[in-house]
Amino acid sequence: MTVASVDPLMAITRADGLVLRCDAAAVGLDQELRREFSRGQLVRIRYGVYVGTSVWSTLSPNARYLCRIRAYAAISPEAPVFSHHSAAAIWGLPRPAAWPTDVHITVPEASGGRSRHGVVRHTAGPPPRVVERDGLRVTTVADTAVEMARVLPFADAVAMMDRAIHIPRRGVSLATREDLDRSLEALAGPARVKGRATALRVVQFASTQSGSGGESVSRANIDLLGFEAPELQVRFDDAAGFIAFVDFFWRSISKVGEFDGLGKYVKEEYTRGLTTAQVVMAEKDREDRVRALGPTFARWDWKIARDLSVFGEFLRSHGIPRGAR
Numbered sequence: 001m002t003v004a005s006v007d008p009l010m011a012i013t014r015a016d017g018l019v020l021r022c023d024a025a026a027v028g029l030d031q032e033l034r035r036e037f038s039r040g041q042l043v044r045i046r047y048g049v050y051v052g053t054s055v056w057s058t059l060s061p062n063a064r065y066l067c068r069i070r071a072y073a074a075i076s077p078e079a080p081v082f083s084h085h086s087a088a089a090i091w092g093l094p095r096p097a098a099w100p101t102d103v104h105i106t107v108p109e110a111s112g113g114r115s116r117h118g119v120v121r122h123t124a125g126p127p128p129r130v131v132e133r134d135g136l137r138v139t140t141v142a143d144t145a146v147e148m149a150r151v152l153p154f155a156d157a158v159a160m161m162d163r164a165i166h167i168p169r170r171g172v173s174l175a176t177r178e179d180l181d182r183s184l185e186a187l188a189g190p191a192r193v194k195g196r197a198t199a200l201r202v203v204q205f206a207s208t209q210s211g212s213g214g215e216s217v218s219r220a221n222i223d224l225l226g227f228e229a230p231e232l233q234v235r236f237d238d239a240a241g242f243i244a245f246v247d248f249f250w251r252s253i254s255k256v257g258e259f260d261g262l263g264k265y266v267k268e269e270y271t272r273g274l275t276t277a278q279v280v281m282a283e284k285d286r287e288d289r290v291r292a293l294g295p296t297f298a299r300w301d302w303k304i305a306r307d308l309s310v311f312g313e314f315l316r317s318h319g320i321p322r323g324a325r
Contacts, residue, residue, distance in 0.1 A: 008027075008032055009024070009029065009032060012027060016067075017051050018051055018067070018071060019033065019052075020048060020074060020075065021033060021049070041053055045067060046071040046118070047075075048075055051067060062089065062099065068101065068103055069082060069086050069090065069103055072103045080105040081105055081137045082138045082139070083105060083122055083138070083139045084104035084120070084144070084147055084151075085099060087138045087141075087143075088148055088160055091141045093145065094160060094216070095213075096213055097156060102115075102118050102120045103118060104119075105120070105121055106121075106123070106139060108123070108127070128143065140175070140179070141164050142164060142180050143183045144160075145164040145180065149161060149195070149203070150193075150196065150198060151195060154198075154201070155224070157198075157202045158206060158216045158217070158219070159213040159220075161202050161203065162208075162210035162216040163213065163216070165179075165180065165207075165208050177206075180203045184203060205220070207232060210232065214302060215248075217305050217306065218247075219232070221308060222320075225308060225315065226322055227312075227320045227321070227323055228320060228324075230250050231251060232249075234246050236290050236293060236295075238289055238293060243286055244286045244290065246290065250321070252321060253321065254294055255295060255319065255320065256296070257300075258298070258300075259301070259305060260299050300314060
């Protein structure tokens with residue numbers, strides 16, 4: 001933006017980075033808003049809602065989808081209840097595939113609303129359980145995970161479900177298995193609910209120990225391919241003390257499996273202030289110490305984990321045994 005227009009528009013920019021046309025009009029800045037949009041300094045993400053082009057260009061796909069959700073909330077006459085894909089994004093549940101561009105909300109059956117203008121309206125019989133998350137009304141994390149398990153591919157659904165009940169080493173889980181069971185019970189009734197059996201399978205398979213979406217997708221595909229289920233988050237120590245918790249361990253063949261997503265090397269929650277080079281070296285040191293105890297390693301990334309034929313051949317090449325069926 002030009003120097004002449006930055007200050008006025010900055011004054012009406014919301015804390016979430018959004019600029020609303022109604023706010024600009026209320027203080028006489030509608031001309032400035034139109035001018036900056038025409039100059040390419042603003043991106044319109046919804047009718048009447050803008051964000052700075054420089055800001056938009058730096059946002060991840062997840063952050064862009066959350067921005068679309070907040071844009072809809074900002075101009076809605078009543079606070080919407082976000083559900084399905086949108087609720088999953090708000091809760092931070094991983095979506096290995098791309099997020100949709102449509103915003104998903106749940107409305108009462110009697111409201112008669114239609115899906116249009118980038119908004120998908122879902123109707124619910126009993127009123128949904130609604131909580132507040134980051135200032136937005138949203139279906140509970142357990143209800144959200146179960147709803148998504150009804151419609152997503154198995155591995156993607158497992159990634160969301162695992163995250164919902166993941167018990168971190170510091171902090172608490174978003175939901176419990178009991179919460180998931182209650183959400184499943186809400187789907188029970190005289191009428192057959194489409195996808196309930198699929199959701200039940202995901203709930204039964206879900207683990208509190210999976211540390212990332214990549215680990216969850218890998219574990220689900222290991223099961224789909226018929227290989228032996230590994231132990232999760234196995235601790236290794238040597239004479240010098242604690243080494244690491246590994247993602248997967250096949251004790252029968254003394255094989256460690258590690259999913260190497262990009263986040264391990266760039267996200268602050270994993271790097272904890274270290275540079276990428278330092279993280280790589282620390283990872284190599286941990287692996288060398290574990291190898292000294294006897295186990296061998298198999299490492300893979302998203303490209304391998306998402307392709308069943310490639311992943312199956314990879315697991316066979318590393319001697320992973322077939323599971324009992």
